[in-house]
Structure formats: C-alpha cells, structure tokens
Amino acid sequence: MLDYGKEAEAYDATRGGEARAGAAADAALGLVPADASRLLDVACGTGIVTRRLAADRPGLQVTGCDLTAGMARMAAARLPGAILLADSRRLPFSDGTFDAVTSIWLLHLLEDPAEVRAVVAECARVLRPGGVYVTTVDKAAAHDVGSDIDSVMAPRPRRPARDACATVAAHAAEHGLLPAGRASFVGLGQGRSPRRTIADLRRGWFTVLPPGDPRTETYADRLATLPDQDRPRPDPRFTLRCFRRPEAG
Template identity: 75%
Template sequence: MLDYDKEADAYDDTRGGEPRAAAAAEAVLGLVPPGTGRLLDVACGTGIVTRRLATARPGLRVTGADLTYGMARMAAVRLPGAIVLADSRRLPFPDGAFDAVSSVWLLHLLDTGEDVRAAVAECARVLRPGGSYVTTVDKAAAHDVGSDVDRVLAPRPRRPAQDAAGAVTAYAEALGLVPAGRARFPGHGQGRSPRGTVADLGRGWFTRVPPGSPLAERFAARLEALPDQDRRRPDPVFTLLAFRKPG
C-alpha cells in the first residue's frame, strides 16, 4: 500500500489533476438529487474533488473526511473548516446527519471484504432516510484498457478486488440500501505509458510486485522494450454506483 502521507504533495499532479477531478465531481453530482442539503465526501484525499462538489451547487454544504493527515491537511486549505480526520469504518458523525454521502476511490484501498462492509455500513448509518450514497467500484479493472502495457503487466499478482461492483451492491443491499443509478467518467491524464509504468513499479504502485524484486525487474525490462515510451495509452474509465436509503 502506498504511503499517502508521502504521496499527498504530488498526488494531484500524478492522478490527472483538475480535469480528472472535474469529471469525477460532475459524475457524482449527476447521481445526487437536486435539493440535497448536506453531503459528506468520505476519503476526500487532497480535497480536489470535494471542492468541486462544494462549489458546483448553490446551497450544497460539503464536509470532507480522510484518514491520512497529509491528505486532510491539503484538503483543509481548499475547504477551510470543512475537513475532519476520520476512518471510513468509524465515522465521527451521528446517525442520519447527511443527505448524501460519496466515497470516490476509497473501497479498492481497503484490505478485506469486512473493511468494505464496515465502510459501506458507516456511510449508510450517517445517511438520512431518503438520502443517496455514491461510490466508485472496480477501480483496478478500469486501468486495464487492453493496451500493450496492460499485456505486459497481465501476469502480475494482484490484490483481490475488494470494490467489485457485485460485492459492493450486495453489502449495500444487505444494509437496506436500494440501487439507484450508475455513471462512468474518464480518468483524464491517467493513461499508462511504458516509461511511466516502469517508474510506478519502482515506487510500489503495484502492491504485489515489490520494487527492486526480480519480478519487478522482469516487468520493467519488457516495458522498456515497448515502442513510444512516453506516449500515454488510453485513459481509464471509472464506474460509480448510487444507492438510496429508503425513507
């Protein structure tokens, strides 16, 4: 797992920056009903998406929560007074405190299905009856776009996909949430290039391929043999699912 305290300063520049944030915020808000009053953005990271959620609709009051101090510190600059340090599995808010809850690029980071269930349960708990929960699913799969880079990486060992759409839907439905929509948005600037992927191997991006290991070196050699070393392959397209808490 990456150290997100260390990643915080460079996070936005290496994750598509404002174009990706704009696409994510637009897709989330497309699944949040008009007239929503209070929205909680769980795992808000640097706040780059959260700020856009807060400014896109007049009257929408947005709170961000993140577990990592480095990320929350940056988010607090973007949304002063609206960011809290919090674990998604133990949110420090009362039941029914929010009209909507979002969790963008969170569930894939959690270690076990039990962790994912706990996070979804907390999002459901702090959601008022009639409110909406919106979350990304299938994050890792979105990055496999069928490129030559993906073909090189195909044999790598992978973490189990804790955010698989079917599993997340099952967890949500077990909590009484009702499926309420789906959206997709592009991960602008996140298409892989061979040279950039070699750098990602060296910084531990692929969690089951330790940097400097013989396996990492073999993948690096194959990537270095590909043409167009700095040309980014197609961007990933991410998926959002929406759920409604019956009123």
C-alpha cells in the first residue's frame, strides 16, 4: 500500500483535483436526505471532498476524520475545527451521532476483509435511525474503460476486490442497513495515458505488481509500444451505494 503520509502533498494534483472532488461530493449529496443535519466523512484524506460536502449543502454540519496525520493536517486547513485524527475501524463517536456517513475511496484500500467489515460496522453504529451510509464500491473496476491500456493490463494479477458491491451490501445488512439507492460520477481528469500508467506501475499503484518486480517491467515494456503515449484515455466512472438505517419501530 502507498504511504499516504508521503502522498499527502501531491495527492490532489495526481487524482483529479477540484473537478473530481466536486463530482464526488455532488453525487454523494444526491443520496443524502435534504433534512440531514450532521455528516461524518470517514477517511477524508486531504479534505478536498469534505470541504465540498460542507460548501455545497449549507446548514449541514460536516466532520471529517482520517488515520494519516499528513492527510488530516491538510484537511484541517480546509475545514478548521472540523477534522479529527481517527481510525475508521474504531470511530471516536457515540452510537447514533450522525444523520449521514460517507466513505469515498476507502474500502478498496483495506488489505484484510475483516477490516472492511469493521469499517462498515462502525459507520453503521454511528448512524441514527433513518440515517444513511454512502460509500464507493468496485473502485478498481471503474478504471476499466475499454481502452488499449486495459487490453495490455488485462492479464495482470489482481487481488480480490475488498469493496465489491455484493460484499459491502452483505456487511451493511449484517448491521441493519438496507439498500437505499446508488449513483455514479466521472473521475474527471483521471483518464490514464500509457506514459502515466508506466509511471504508476513503477510507483506501486498496481498493488500486486510491486516496483522492481520483473512482471512490472514486462507490462511497462508493453505499454511503451502503445501509440499516443501522452494522450489520456477515457476517465473512470465511480459507483456509489447508499444504505439506510431503518427508523426505530
């Protein structure tokens, strides 16, 4: 896994910046009830989406939390007084604190399936009756856009998707959450070019192909033969799922 403390400073610029953040926030808020008053953004990273959630829904009190100190510092600069350093597997909030909880681009990062279950359980625990949990699912699949890059990379080894939609839905159901909608948004500015994909390979972004592995260089060599090395291919399209805690009684 990447060192997100070291990634913090360059994180936004390499992942679509404000355009992607705005698209993510807009799609997430479309699944949050209009009368929600308190929202928790779990694993908020640099706070670029968290700030948009707050700005785009006046009157919504938004809190963010992240496990990585470097990320949390950047988020705190964007939303002073609203960011906590916290582990999403053990949230420091009482049961039923929030009307909505979001986790954008979190579950796919977790190595152990038990950690995914723990995060979903915590997000469910801090929801009040009638509250909603909104999360991205199937993140890796979003980048398969049918391009020539995808054709080259198709045979690569992959780890099981920790954020598979069916898996997340099953965990949500275990903790009393019911399906309540879905949405999608475009990862603006994240379309991959061959040259950028080669750089990502060598940085370890493809988690089962570590830097220096001979297989990594084999894929890099194949990508280097593609035309238009600096032309981005289509942007990914990310999926959000929403789950609701039923009203008491």
